[in-house]
Amino acid sequence: MPNTITLTNQQSAVMKTYARFPITMAKGKGSQVWDDKGERYLDFTSGIATCNLGHVPDFVLEKVQQQLSQLWHCSNLYHIPNQEKLAELLIQNSFPGQVFFCNSGTEANEALIKLARKTAEMNGKESRKIITFKQSFHGRTLAALSATGQEKIQKGFSPLVEGFQYLEFNSFEALKELETIDACGVLLELVQGEGGVIPANKEWVLKLADICKSKDLLLMLDEVQTGMGRTGTLFAFEQYNIIPDIVSLAKGLGSGFPIGAIIASNEVSQAFVPGSHGSTFGGNPLATSAGLATVQYIVGKEMAKEAMELGDYLRVKLSELQKEHPKIKEIRGLGLLIGVVLEGSALETVKKLMENKVLALTAGEYVLRILPPLTASKSEVDGFIEALGKSLS
Ligand SMILES: Cc1ncc(COP(=O)(O)O)c(C=O)c1O
Structure with a gap:
């Protein structure tokens, strides 16, 4: 039977950045979503690894509702208790360090790239180059798409941000090349998600981590898709027996509420000082109430x-x-x-x-x-x- 579903980008006043399926979602609960005609679907997309606790999870709903009636937003010029608590919880469950909050995966990677460059400056390191990998995906802003090792994502957006070099993923030959490159860090996904669900080889990652140590390169992980329990541990790096210097997070961190973050080691975090980086919405009371409830649930309920x-x-x-x-x-x-x-x-x-x-x-x-x-x-x-x-x- 020929397929009757066609994707369209000819809709309305919205820009055509997405080819959309002919479904309008109206409601969700757990693994189920309903369209505007009342038709029910089993949702095994989780909003692309975002609704990790299913749609409208009760525990998160309750905490967000409480926060909704208290305070939605205040700027980062003031202390935000939910932000502090969420940062502490992330640190307790990852490695000693500090957290910066933003609003998406792309922004998290922007922060990561900026922090890597600033760390190089702080340590008097000449090279600002960051090594990334072919088929990777790190987001859509100029620096994030420049870090992405896919021409189709970059096409039409030249000039790209300088300072990225792409090596072959999972290749031991590429690691030999890495030993000869003057750089300040390496950024990778432990499972390349958008690039085809390609897990990194464990031995390869250990060797890569060794080279980072011996060459004083920052080991940086994009856990935007792999993080928040998705791969069977809170962070994928737990399964690779490595501790990164910086890790970026988003997607599953807020159960569908927009929030992103980077966690960086205490040493690397020092490179950011007041004025180095910022975000109006990043880590606001509402977003971090969703994030805090989400991480509490993921950790507490294993x-x-x-x-x-x-x-x-x-x-x-x-x-x-x-x-x-x-x-x-x-x-x-x-x-x-x-x-x-x-x-x-x-x-x-x-x-x-x-x-x-x-x-x-x-x-x-x-x-x-x-x-x-x-x-x-x-x-x-x-x-x-x-x-x-x-x-x-
Ligand atoms: C590994 C990875 N990094 C970054 C991003 C960009 O995240 P966002 O769409 O929240 O900006 C994505 C999104 O798919 C991703 O999978």
């Missing part, structure tokens, strides 16, 4: 462990499905950040899934990206697998 277990279950079910469907070429990922490499177009499969009332994503042309909420149930996974089986048939 949601990362749930993600690991449910991810294992989903992978087993996908492997069973693979036996019946040779179109499934490979299953990869970490925790509940899963990529299924298909023989044909992943977008066509997403459309077929949508006809079966299930939402999933692509990551590139051939990879189906599956991002269930960490709160999803095994029976919802079973429902997804059934729909995927039908969609592939």
Whole structure:
């Protein structure tokens, strides 16, 4: 049967930066969303790894509602208790350091890049170059897209921000090259999300971390997509036995409320002083009430462990499905950040899934990206697998 779903960018007064599916979302709860016609969908996109606790999670809703009636916004010229508490909670669960708050993943990476350059200046290091990797994705502002190792993201936006060099991801040859480059830091995703759900090789990461140490390069991780329990630990770096100098966060940090952050070691944090960086909205009382409740819930209820277990279950079910469907070429990922490499177009499969009332994503042309909420149930996974089986048939 030919597919009836077409993507359009011809809508309304909104700029055409997105090709949109013909669905208007009206309501969400847990793993379910309803469109404006009352049609229900199983949402295994989590708003692209953002609604990690499902839609409208009760605990976060309650805390945000309390804050809504108290104070929405005040500038960073004053103390913001939620911000302090959230920073402490992030530090307790990562590494000793300090936190800067902003509003998105891109902004978090902007802050990270600025902090890396400022640290180089503080330490009297000549080079401001940051090494990133091919197929990476770090965001859409000029510095973040310049850091991104994908020409299609950069096309048309020259001149790019100087000072980035892209190496081959997961390549030991590239590490040899790294040893010869004069730089101030390295930035990578431990699972390249947008680039095709490609987990970094553990040995490769350890070697990379060793080189960073010996060459005095900052080891910087973009955990915008991998963070907040998504990969089966609060931060993906826990599974790689490394401690970064700076890590960027966003997406799942606010359960859908816009918030981003960087965590930097105590030493590196010193490079930012009053006036170095800032944000009007960054870390405001409302955003940090969402962030605080989200992290309290993820840590308190051990949601990362749930993600690991449910991810294992989903992978087993996908492997069973693979036996019946040779179109499934490979299953990869970490925790509940899963990529299924298909023989044909992943977008066509997403459309077929949508006809079966299930939402999933692509990551590139051939990879189906599956991002269930960490709160999803095994029976919802079973429902997804059934729909995927039908969609592939
Ligand atoms: C790894 C990574 N970094 C940065 C970003 C940009 O985040 P945002 O869209 O919140 O600016 C994304 C978004 O997909 C991402 O996956």
